[in-house]
Amino acid sequence: MMVWLKTLGICLIIGGFGVWGLNGARRFSRRAAQLKDLRMALGFLEKEIIYMHTPLSRALERTARFAKPPVNTLFRVASLHLHNKEGATAAEAWLLGLQNLIKSGDLNKADLGILQAVAPQLGLSDATEQGKFFRLLQEELKILEEQAAQDVESGQKIWSYGGFILGTVIVLLLL
Secondary structure (H helix, E strand, C coil): CHHHHHHHHHHHHHHHHHHHHHHHHHHHHHHHHHHHHHHHHHHHHHHHHHCCCCCHHHHHHHHHHHCCCCHHHHHHHHHHHHHHCCCCCHHHHHHHHHHHHHHHCCCCHHHHHHHHCCCCCCCCCCHHHHHHHHHHHHHHHHHHHHHHHHHHHHHHHHHHHHHHHHHHHHHHHHC
16 A cells, blocks of 8 residues: 555655656747747738728727737737827837736747837828838847747757656655
C-alpha cells in the first residue's frame, strides 16, 4: 500500500511540473500568433481610418469584430471607452484596452512597449499621417513576429523538457 502511495505521489509531482512546463511552452506559440493577429488588426484599422474615413470609435469597434481573441479585447475595450465616456481621449481608451490585453494575452514587454507608443499618436493627425504611423507600426510588429517565430522552437523545448526535469529533480530530492 505504501509503495503505491509513493508511486502515485511521484507521478503527480512529475506530471504536475510537466504540465506546468508544457503550458509555459504554449505561451511562445500563442505570443507569435497574437503578434500576427495584432498586425493584421492594425492593418484593418488603418484601412477603416484612411480609406473608409470611419470615425475612430466606430473603426475600433469594427476592428474588434475582425480581430481574434484575445487581441480583439484591445479594440473592443477602447471602442467602448470612447463610446461610453464623455470627453475620453483616444489615448486613454487605447491604454485601457491595452491593460485588458495584458491580462488575457501572452505579449512581452517589448511588444507592449510598441503598443503603448500608439496611444499618444492615435487620432491626433490627419489620415495620411495616421497611415504612415500604422504602416511603421505594422513593420515593427512584423519584426517582432519573426523574432517570436524563431523563439518558438527553442523556448518550447526548454519549457517542456524543463518542467519534467524539474519535477524529477524534486522527486529525487524528496527521496
